[in-house]
Amino acid sequence: MAAEVIDHPRMVALYDEFNAGTWDTDFYAGFMSKRPHRVADVGCGTGSFAVRLARAGHNVVGVDPSAEMLRFARSRPGPELVRWIDGDATDLPDEAFDSAIMSGHAFQNLLTGCGPRAGQLRNQHPL
Numbered sequence: 001m002a003a004e005v006i007d008h009p010r011m012v013a014l015y016d017e018f019n020a021g022t023w024d025t026d027f028y029a030g031f032m033s034k035r036p037h038r039v040a041d042v043g044c045g046t047g048s049f050a051v052r053l054a055r056a057g058h059n060v061v062g063v064d065p066s067a068e069m070l071r072f073a074r075s076r077p078g079p080e081l082v083r084w085i086d087g088d089a090t091d092l093p094d095e096a097f098d099s100a101i102m103s104g105h106a107f108q109n110l111l112t113g114c115g116p117r118a119g120q121l122r123n124q125h126p127l
Helices: 002-006 009-018 023-029 048-055 067-075 106-110 117-124
Strands: 038-042 059-064 082-086 099-101
Touching: 009 067, 023 048, 038 048, 048 059, 048 082, 059 067, 067 082
Parallel strands: 038 059, 038 099, 059 082
Antiparallel strands: none
């Protein structure tokens, strides 16, 4: 299971270093509105992009199944700008989001055991 690997404190401590740079988040940020939006960051990991979006004025909810990743996210500068949820996309609040993102390696968490959940998520959380 991917969550077991990323939930190990040593792996979490090295995650941002292994994934250094902003080329990917710069790409994603280029698609975001300049106006404040409600953004769901699915698989937010260590929270670097979630905090970046919040600092840009967006109302961000970050959700991740790794308690260790969220612990790290809450310890970085600016954690109060993001609403953090321990869970997966189905645990997002029942409210509409203007944008939903899955950056980095988050998508791999959908590769097993999620089939019908994609439709469930679309129906529960319209964009």
